Amino acid sequence: MSNQLLAHFKQISSLTVSSEAALASLIQTHSIPKNQDLQQIGQTCKTLYFLKKGLARIYYFQDGNDVTEGFYLPFCLIARAESLFAGMPSKKAIQVLEDAEVWSIATSDLFFLYETHxxxxRLFTRMFEQAYVQTIQRIENLQFHTAEERYRLLTQDQPDVLRKAPLKFIASYLGITQVSLSRIRAKKS
Amino acid sequence: MSNQLLAHFKQISSLTVSSEAALASLIQTHSIPKNQDLQQIGQTCKTLYFLKKGLARIYYFQDGNDVTEGFYLPFCLIARAESLFAGMPSKKAIQVLEDAEVWSIATSDLFFLYETHxxxxRLFTRMFEQAYVQTIQRIENLQFHTAEERYRLLTQDQPDVLRKAPLKFIASYLGITQVSLSRIRAKKS
DNA sequence: AAATACACTTATCAAATGTTAAATTAACTT
DNA sequence: AAGTTAATTTAACATTTGATAAGTGTATTT
Structure with missing residues (x-):
């Protein structure tokens, strides 16, 4: 069930046969119906997720508004890092936007394996490094770009997201209102 | 010279006596005059910096405009992570905004020590984790807050920066023009 | 003191985005 | 297919922010 995921892992960082087996034993699979939360607001992040298929987002509420922090495609590491690293409850939730198949790994088991493997x-440190770099790049996108420029960047960088996610989620991800996004889309490019 | 820095490190994550000594041998100190670049655009990030005193920023040029990505106070890890982790030249520079004293660590030596210590x-992984979490929080600040709200947040979170850094740098950090920042400051709070 | 350069503010107008509400379209239920 | 709900677009107006230029203040040099 988790062969594809392990193959993906090995592209990022090599694993011994015994490490691969140990890691495989931690991977669980689930089917999650559309629109369901994988993790809820208030829970402390203790599980890492990877989609086998589907689309997910992390979101939270700010002054009553639903804000999408990020979108996640298959094989991307999905975790609320600010909760995981601090061991504190997260104010964010993970939601599946399509019927999805999910791999999950409990961090308590994973961190235990770190001791012996x-x-x-190294593999997971690398994955978090990559997530960190993507977060830095996202700041560059948000900073000193107009809403229209941010939209154009998204169409280039994550066209799949644009095709699948409701516009209201995309709007808050770009930091604008849905009305504003609609206007931008109406313009001829 | 580096005792203060090592004490700071040990607050983050414990070190054996031998590790502490090994790490101390890698730490170099420099004095850098105001406005000088610590690292220049185009260089690949191969050194980690910590200020003993002073203030630094990371900046880059976007369409000819100087954009400040972040400010760094004493004891903060200063690195251009997107360059370090990818091993690619950075389009960003590190600049000292006051006469500063700097500790530096060459990553090649550091990564070599990882093998045996x-x-x-773990210590540096933790520090990068913390930097990652701060980056996530910065996105929350940029996303769906008005310029004025972002300014208020900065006055709360980093009052030292506000006191020391030129307004033009603060403006681009907040993603607004200097004129706009001036207007916001003129408002009665 | 005069001259220069730099940092910051203010004023004016244009453009972009937010707010609210209504209209249209698409998706889903029965 | 009709009815219902949700998603998206459009319109009208208010507010914020950007762009440009001019003005003020401060520090430095000569």
């Missing part, structure tokens, strides 16, 4: 620790 | 690897 250094290559596993 | 796991606690050192």
């Amino acid at each position: 250094r290559d596993i620790e | 796991r606690d050192i690897e």
Whole structure:
């Protein structure tokens, strides 16, 4: 069930046969129906997720408004890092936007494996590094770009998201209102 | 010279005596005059910096405009992570905004120590995790807050920066023009 | 003191975005 | 297919922010 995911992992960082087996034993699979929360607001992040198929987002509420922090495609690491690393409850939720199949790994088990399998620790450290770099790039997109420019960047960088996600989620992800997004889309490019 | 920095490190993650000594041997100190670049655009990030005193920023040029990505106070890890983790030249520079004293660590030496001193690897992994979490929080600030709200948040979170950095740098950090920042400051709070 | 450069503010107008409400379209239920 | 709900677009107006230029203040140099 998790062969595809392990193959993906090994592209990022090599694993010994025994590490691969140990890691495989931690991976669980689930089917999640559209619109359901994978993790809810208030829960402390103790599980890492990867989609096998579908689309997910992380969101939270700010002054009563639903704000989408990010979209996640298959094989992307999905975690609320600010909760995981601090061990504090997250104010964010993870929601599946389509019927999805999900791989999950409990961090308590994973961190235990770190002690005996250094290559596993390296693998996940790398994945978090990559997530960190993407977050830095997102700041560059938000900073000093107009709403229209941010929209154009999204069409280039994540066309799949644009095709699948409701516009209201895309709007808050770009930091604008849905009305404003509609206007931008109406313009001839 | 580096005792203060090591004490700071040990607050983040414990180090054995031998690790502490090994790490100390990598730390170099420099004095850098105001306005000088610590690292220049085009260089690949191969050094980690920590200020002993002073203030620094990371900046880059976007369409000819100077954009400040972040400000860094003493004891903060300063690195251009997107360059370090990818091993690619950075389009960003690190600049000192006041006469500063700087500790630096060459990553090639540091990563070599990782092999034999796991606690050192853990320490720096933690520091990067913390930097990652701060980056996530910065996105929350940029997303769906007005310029004025972002300014108010900065006055709360980093009053030191506000006191020391030129307004033009603060403006681009907030993603607005200097004129706009001036208007916001003129308002009665 | 005069001259220069730099940092910051203010004024004016244009453009972009937010707010609210209504209209249209698409999706889903029965 | 009709009815219902949700998603998206459009319109009208208010507010914010950008762009440009001019003005003020401060520091430095000569």
